[in-house]
Amino acid sequence: MSDSTAETIPAQDRPSRPVKLRLPWGLLLGLATIGGLIAIWALASALGWASPVFLPSPARVWAALNRVAFEGYANATLLAHMGASLWRVFAALFFTMLVGVPVGLIIATSRIGRGILDPLVEFIRPLPPLAYLPLIIIWCGIGEGSKVLVISIAMLAPIVISTVSGVKAANENQIRAARTFGATRAQLIREVMLPAALPSIFTGMRIALGAGWTTLVASELVAATRGLGYMIQSAAQFLVTDMVIAGILVISALATASEILLRWLERRFLPWIGKS
Template sequence: MTLVKETPPVAPPADAAPARRRRPAVLRWTALRLVALAVLLAAWQAIVAAGVWPRVLVPSPAEVWSAFVEASTVHDGVRGYSGYLLGEHLAVSLRRIGIGTGYAALTGIPLGLLIGVVKPVAVVLEPAVTFLRTLPPLAYLSLLVIWFGIDESPKIWLLVVAALPPIAAATAAAVRGVPGDLVEAARTLGSGPVTLLLSVRLPAALPEILTGVRIGLGVAYTSVVAAETVNGVPGIGGMIRDAQRYNQTDVVIAGIIAIGLSGILLDALFRGLERVTVPWRGRR
């Protein structure tokens, strides 16, 4: 009698079951969002059909979609809005936001590290950071225009000043929140102040620092319309401002939707970057 050796079943990968469980959840949440969007559009259309407000103030979803398409294409020999396509307006604004947030991060992270570690620096500079954080962008836009003119410089500076305080504040709070036993252990092993800062405090605080940069990016995004109120075309904020002057509410709403959708995409990309660069988040 020949014995046949049975091959044991191959176990599925350890992460296969969680992945299978996640798919229905993702589908459910996606369906819920689509239903919520459909309800919002239906309510919007119902308000327009009821004539609660004049059409010049509240256009229909179809009119906004038409304005969105016209601003994104060449129609009747006219290229987009004010000679630029909607994507070009948005790209210019995103470039300004990227430059402003980049400069703010390059300045705000070292500043926050100094505030969080060196007490005399915190006593002197922390009130200034708080002062800037409480100022709305329009409060200092006029001053920046006086100083730098109406070209790119005041727009970039406004976004830098808007994004820097939350980045510096988040960095300082993150450095101060590093566990004391971790710092003491590094000192016991002979780490000096610079090594302690770069090898212990900075890696431990990096997740919260990136969160501060993400918040600063959001603040810069919300400030771009204010930055582009002066000579802002091309630019999505300048497009909205120009359309407002001529009561083109459909163009204004289309621009707002473009800002919101691009902001959601940018935030999702940044969260993905956080997961890649700081995989140890939450594992302390």
């Protein structure tokens, strides 16, 4: 049996639509929005609509960014602050994955496990970080571990919930196929459910990272000497508004960069997403 051409040409080799001049409209619109906001911002501070203490000009924020990058602010340079914050967020992501993915697998595959763990996750899920921060400090002290723990707690629910829904989305016949090959429960989880859940887990990681950056400032409220959250709070205490805004922009840039990294990892390691 030889294949007809129609059967063997994979989708990506088929001739695509005639090439038109296609501009990346989404990207252009996004850039235009950001550019427009900066222009309004510059105009507002130039015309003196708001006092510089409330709204420093883009130029002053840029100067603050340069100051912290080269001379340092709040005991450390920008790089040291970024390093401390990045470490906390990604250490938290790592430990949360280590706990959250197995917890999600247990909830999705065991009725008893779901009975025990689901209420716990649902209890933790809506808690605001500032509410449990004092408790973590009383229990675990003011060390680095507490800061990572505070971020981890915020990341737990997205990871667990995305794992559960990923496993539940596994195709019934894929699971049946593995069962006809005599798969044990552990094999079924490792070879079918976990890989099937990976796309969803990746989405959970992206949401968790968002939650992590949100929680970062809270975690650096107490006894931090480094970190972007700490830097922002130090600046806020002295009404150094330009530094506050500079810190916010750096956090936003790091969050965007980690989102791009995750999307790249997704394309690189989960190329089947959306293709079957």
